[in-house]
Amino acid sequence: MGWLLFAIFLTGTVVFFRTEINYWMTPELHVSVPSPLSAQAGYTYLAENAPEAQEWQIDLPNTRQRELSVRWRNPGEEGGRRGGHRQVLDASTGEALNPRETAGADFLYRFHFQLHGIHWLPGRIIVGIASMLMFVGIITGIIAHKQIFKDFFAFRTRKSLRGLLDGHAITAVFALPFHLMITFSGLVLLAGTLVFWNNEGGRHRGGDETAAAVSQGPRLGVDTLPLAAILAQTEARWDVPVRSIAIEHPLTAQAEVEVDSSHRSGVSSGRGGGASLVFDAHGKLLRENPGVVAANAIEGTWNSLSLLHQARFAEPLLRWLFFLAGVLGCIMIATGLAYWPKKRRKQLGGRFGYELVSALNIAGVAGLCVATVALFWANRLIPAAAESRASLEISAFFLVWLATLLHAGLVRDRRGWAQQFALAALLCLALPALDASTSSAGLGQAWQSGDWVRLGFDITYFVAGLAFALTANKLSQASTLKYPRTSKASTAKPVLASREGAA
Amino acid sequence: MIALALVLSLLAFLHFVFCSRGYYRELSGWPRSAFDFWLLQSVAWGFLLVSIIPCVLRWGFEIGLTIWFGLITVSALLVAVAVNYAWPLVSSLWRWSLVRVLLFRKC
Numbered sequence: 001m002g003w004l005l006f007a008i009f010l011t012g013t014v015v016f017f018r019t020e021i022n023y024w025m026t027p028e029l030h031v032s033v034p035s036p037l038s039a040q041a042g043y044t045y046l047a048e049n050a051p052e053a054q055e056w057q058i059d060l061p062n063t064r065q066r067e068l069s070v071r072w073r074n075p076g077e078e079g080g081r082r083g084g085h086r087q088v089l090d091a092s093t094g095e096a097l098n099p100r101e102t103a104g105a106d107f108l109y110r111f112h113f114q115l116h117g118i119h120w121l122p123g124r125i126i127v128g129i130a131s132m133l134m135f136v137g138i139i140t141g142i143i144a145h146k147q148i149f150k151d152f153f154a155f156r157t158r159k160s161l162r163g164l165l166d167g168h169a170i171t172a173v174f175a176l177p178f179h180l181m182i183t184f185s186g187l188v189l190l191a192g193t194l195v196f197w198n199n200e201g202g203r204h205r206g207g208d209e210t211a212a213a214v215s216q217g218p219r220l221g222v223d224t225l226p227l228a229a230i231l232a233q234t235e236a237r238w239d240v241p242v243r244s245i246a247i248e249h250p251l252t253a254q255a256e257v258e259v260d261s262s263h264r265s266g267v268s269s270g271r272g273g274g275a276s277l278v279f280d281a282h283g284k285l286l287r288e289n290p291g292v293v294a295a296n297a298i299e300g301t302w303n304s305l306s307l308l309h310q311a312r313f314a315e316p317l318l319r320w321l322f323f324l325a326g327v328l329g330c331i332m333i334a335t336g337l338a339y340w341p342k343k344r345r346k347q348l349g350g351r352f353g354y355e356l357v358s359a360l361n362i363a364g365v366a367g368l369c370v371a372t373v374a375l376f377w378a379n380r381l382i383p384a385a386a387e388s389r390a391s392l393e394i395s396a397f398f399l400v401w402l403a404t405l406l407h408a409g410l411v412r413d414r415r416g417w418a419q420q421f422a423l424a425a426l427l428c429l430a431l432p433a434l435d436a437s438t439s440s441a442g443l444g445q446a447w448q449s450g451d452w453v454r455l456g457f458d459i460t461y462f463v464a465g466l467a468f469a470l471t472a473n474k475l476s477q478a479s480t481l482k483y484p485r486t487s488k489a490s491t492a493k494p495v496l497a498s499r500e501g502a503a
Numbered sequence: 504m505i506a507l508a509l510v511l512s513l514l515a516f517l518h519f520v521f522c523s524r525g526y527y528r529e530l531s532g533w534p535r536s537a538f539d540f541w542l543l544q545s546v547a548w549g550f551l552l553v554s555i556i557p558c559v560l561r562w563g564f565e566i567g568l569t570i571w572f573g574l575i576t577v578s579a580l581l582v583a584v585a586v587n588y589a590w591p592l593v594s595s596l597w598r599w600s601l602v603r604v605l606l607f608r609k610c
Contacts (some may be wrong), residue, residue, distance in 0.1 A: 153523070155583060155586075155587045174583070177576075264566070266564070266565035267565045267566060313566070324580075
C-alpha cells in the first residue's frame with residue numbers, strides 16, 4: 001500500500017502545477033506572449049470565425065498560462081466542459097496555434113486518483129481505500145510516536161536507521177496540517193466511489209444543457225462593444241486582473257457580457273465563487289455578482305475541502321507552499337518505506353518476501369521519480385506529428401518504470417537506490433537543455449519575454465536534479481557496505497568501510 | 504506582510520527550540536526550570552498566534568489561514584535545518600533573543 005500511496009502523493013504533488021506542466025509539454029505555445037490587447041485579439045478571432053455562435057468564452061493569459069484560449073458554442077450544440085469548440089491563440093497576435101497532442105500533466109492528474117489501465121471506478125475505489133488507510137496511518141502515527149513532539153527538531157543523520165526515522169517524523173510533523181487536510185479531503189472527494197449504492201461514482205459534473213436557439217434580433221458591429229473600457233472597469237472594481245470573459249448572444253443587441261475577476265475572498269464558495277460584473281451589448285453595467293456563497297454549512301465544508309485539495313484558488317505563493325508540503329509528504333512515505341527493510345535486514349534478509357519488498361521499494365520510490373521525468377523527455381523526443389503520441393508518452397512512462405523494477409530486482413540494496421536516483425538526477429539536470437533544444441522559442445527568448453511559467457519548470461526540475469544527485473551521492477557513499485549475495489546475507493555482519501559504519 | 508508572518512513564525516519555532524530541555528541546557532549551561540519552560544512556551548505560542556494576523560489581514564480569514572499553515576511548515580523546516588546544521592546561528596539568536604536579554608541575563 002505504501003508504494004501506491006507514494007505514487008498517489010508524488011503525482012498529486014507534481015500536478016499542483018498541472019497548468020504549468022501542460023504549458024511546458026506543448027512547446028508550440030511557447031511563442032505566445034501575453035499583451036494588454038489579448039482580450040481584443042480573442043474577441044476579433046471569435047467575431048471572424050464564430051459570428052453565429054450562441055455563446056463565446058475568452059480565457060485570458062494569467063500567471064499560470066501564457067496562451068489565449070477561446071471557446072464557442074453554436075445554437076443547438078451541447079454545453080458543459082466537453083461541449084462546443086475550442087481554439088488556442090497567440091496572446092499577442094491572435095493567431096491560431098496548434099499544440100501537439102500530449103498526455104501532459106492530465107495523465108499524472110488522473111493517475112493520482114483513478115490510476116491507469118483499469119476502469120475508472122475500481123481505480124478510484126483502490127485510491128479511496130488507500131486514502132483511508134493513509135488517514136488511519138496519520139492518526140495512529142501521531143498516537144504511536146510518543147516522542148514525536150519531544151524530538152521535534154532532532155534529525156540524527158549520523159545514525160542511518162535513526163536518521164530515516166527522524167526524517168520520517170520531521171516530514172510528518174512539520175506538514176501535519178497539510179497531510180491531514182489533503183488525505184481527508186481526498187477521501188471526501190472519493191466518497192462517492194466508496195459508497196457502493198452511489199451509481200455515479202461522484203462523477204456527475206452537470207452543465208450538459210443544450211444551447212437553445214433564441215431570436216437574436218439585428219446584428220451589431222464588432223466595434224459596438226467597448227471591451228477595453230469593460231475590462232478596465234472590472235479590474236478597477238477589485239484591483240485584480242480579469243480571468244475570463246463570457247458573452248451570450250454575441251454581436252446582437254441582447255448580448256450579455258460577464259467579466260470574471262480572479263478576485264476570491266474565501267474557499268467555502270466553491271469553484272464558481274469568483275466575483276464578476278455583467279454588462280450589456282453597449283458596455284453598460286447591468287449588475288454585479290459578488291461571488292457565489294455556499295448555501296449551507298455542508299456545501300461550504302464540501303467546497304472548502306474540494307478547493308483546498310485541488311488548490312484551484314491558490315495564487316503562486318500558496319501553490320508553492322502546497323507543493324513543498326506535498327514534497328515533505330513524499331519524503332515521509334519514502335522514508336517510512338525504506339525504514340522497514342533496513343530494520344528487518346538482519347532477521348529477514350535473503351528471504352524471497354524481504355528481497356521482493358526491497359526491490360519494490362526502490363522501483364516504487366526512485367523508479368517512479370525516474371519514470372515521471374522520463375514522461376517529460378518522451379514528450380519532447382517523440383515526433384510532434386506522431387499518431388497517438390499521447391498514448392506513446394504514457395507507454396514510455398510505464399516502460400521506464402518497468403525497467404526500473406527490473407533493475408531494482410537485480411540490485412536490491414543501497415546501490416540500487418543510488419543508481420536510480422543518479423539516473424533521475426541526470427534526467428532532471430539535463431531537462432533545461434532538452435527544453436532549449438526542442439522548443440519553438442529558446443530559453444533566451446523565454447527570459448526576455450518573462451516566461452516564468454516555463455523557466456520556473458526548468459529551474460524547479462534542475463533543483464530537483466541537484467537534490468536527487470545529493471541523495472544518490474549520500475547513498476553511494478553508504479553503499480560501500482558490501483552485502484554478501486548468499487541467501488543468508490542478512491545474518492552476516494556487513495563489511496564496514498563507510499564513515500558512518502566506522503563511526 | 505508575508506515576510507512579517509514568516510519572521511514571527513520563525514521566532515515562534517526558535518523559542519520552541521529554546522524551551523526544549525536538551526537544547527536549553529546546551530544554550531544556557533544549566534537545567535531548565537519550570538518557570539523558564541512556561542515562559543518560553545508562552546512566548547513561542549504568542550509569536551505563533553500573532554503570525555496569523557498579517558496573513559489574515561493580507562488574504563482574508565479562509566485563504567489567510569491556509570497560507571499561515573503553509574508558512575509555519577516552512578518556518579519549522581528552516582528552524583530544524585538551523586538546529587541540525589547551523590547550531591552556531593541558533594546559539595547567536597539565543598544570545599540576542601529578547602527573553603534572554605530581559606529575563607535570563609545570567610545565561
